[in-house]
Amino acid sequence: MITVLRIGHRPERDKRITTHVALVARAFGADKIIVDKDDEKLKNTVERVTQKFGGNFTIEFNDWRKYLKDYNGKVVHLTMYGIPYEKKIRELKKEKDILIIVGAEKVPREVYERADYNLAVRNQPHSEVSALAIFLKDLIPEKKFYGELRIIPQEKGKKVLRIPSREECISLLKKYGADERLLKHSIKCSEVALKMSENCNVDKMLIEAGALLHDIGKTVVKGIRHGVEGYYILKNEGYDEILARFCSTHVGAGIRKSEAKKLGLPDMDYIPRTLEEKIVCHADTLLAGDRITDIEEVKKYYIEQGLEREVPRLERLHNYLQKKCKKDFMELLLLNK
Numbered sequence: 001m002i003t004v005l006r007i008g009h010r011p012e013r014d015k016r017i018t019t020h021v022a023l024v025a026r027a028f029g030a031d032k033i034i035v036d037k038d039d040e041k042l043k044n045t046v047e048r049v050t051q052k053f054g055g056n057f058t059i060e061f062n063d064w065r066k067y068l069k070d071y072n073g074k075v076v077h078l079t080m081y082g083i084p085y086e087k088k089i090r091e092l093k094k095e096k097d098i099l100i101i102v103g104a105e106k107v108p109r110e111v112y113e114r115a116d117y118n119l120a121v122r123n124q125p126h127s128e129v130s131a132l133a134i135f136l137k138d139l140i141p142e143k144k145f146y147g148e149l150r151i152i153p154q155e156k157g158k159k160v161l162r163i164p165s166r167e168e169c170i171s172l173l174k175k176y177g178a179d180e181r182l183l184k185h186s187i188k189c190s191e192v193a194l195k196m197s198e199n200c201n202v203d204k205m206l207i208e209a210g211a212l213l214h215d216i217g218k219t220v221v222k223g224i225r226h227g228v229e230g231y232y233i234l235k236n237e238g239y240d241e242i243l244a245r246f247c248s249t250h251v252g253a254g255i256r257k258s259e260a261k262k263l264g265l266p267d268m269d270y271i272p273r274t275l276e277e278k279i280v281c282h283a284d285t286l287l288a289g290d291r292i293t294d295i296e297e298v299k300k301y302y303i304e305q306g307l308e309r310e311v312p313r314l315e316r317l318h319n320y321l322q323k324k325c326k327k328d329f330m331e332l333l334l335l336n337k
Contacts, residue, residue, distance in 0.1 A: 076116065196332070
């Protein structure tokens with residue numbers, strides 16, 4: 001647990017600087033910030049950012065002297081009067097609980113005496129925000145954040161992916177006339193996909209939305225073209241390519257370009273590429289309506305439909321996901337009980 005303790009906060013003067021301390025703490029991987037004076041506006045800002053952009057970062061208000069007295073982990077005080085932080089960073093990476101103190105103007109001497117380490121990010125006057133950012137960047141491996149909004153890095157321009165909520169996905173299905181059977185299948189597919197992804201480092205919010213919307217094209221057409229029709233629906237609704245691809249890549253174990261051409265499908269990529277796409281694709285494969293099947297039953301169905309040549313790809317995807325997700329998918333059958 002990495003906690004940042006902000007002392008000397010003055011709500012009337014330090015609104016921006018303490019907000020920046022909190023946002024840096026969150027963005028660079030800390031778990032929590034303690035601020036020594038109540039500030040409801042600061043709390044709302046931090047919680048709103050966490051909700052939108054993801055993570056489990058929290059903010060609390062507490063008397064810093066009491067908190068510091070009761071703290072049991074290692075205490076680091078960032079100050080230009082300390083020794084270079086590089087001398088202790090390797091040692092600190094082995095610690096389980098660390099409290100990082102950043103002050104405003106004058107920090108009481110008792111902080112210097114209580115700290116296990118007084119560390120400097122350069123022995124020169126500069127911002128506590130920059131010191132905290134540099135120190136945390138070296139202390140904590142980069143975290144992935146999964147919230148309502150995702151920043152998609154671009155060399156030029158900017159791109160933000162918005163993930164629709166469960167309620168928004170279901171409302172969209174109903175808007176396009178999804179019947180009860182399709183709704184039940186879509187909801188079960190999201191449950192199976194999330195169960196499959198429990199042990200994976202994946203974007204679970206994206207998986208849930210992709211699984212809920214993967215068959216929206218069936219409101220337009222029932223055949224193999226429903227994947228591409230769903231892709232077009234989501235694109236026309238203003239959703240990003242990343243979400244729309246769950247529709248076009250979930251059919252079978254993916255459709256090869258040569259096969260797509262024979263089927264008269266548009267020239268697109270129908271193969272699930274990301275781990276999230278593969279999970280949703282296979283979750284759908286393991287369902288018959290809203291009933292969970294096993295891989296042997298699916299293989300038998302493929303053979304009966306004259307799709308024997310697709311069975312090896314199906315098996316490869318199944319084995320890959322069991323290994324990647326560290327899960328025996330037979331456990332999924334328990335969802336039906």
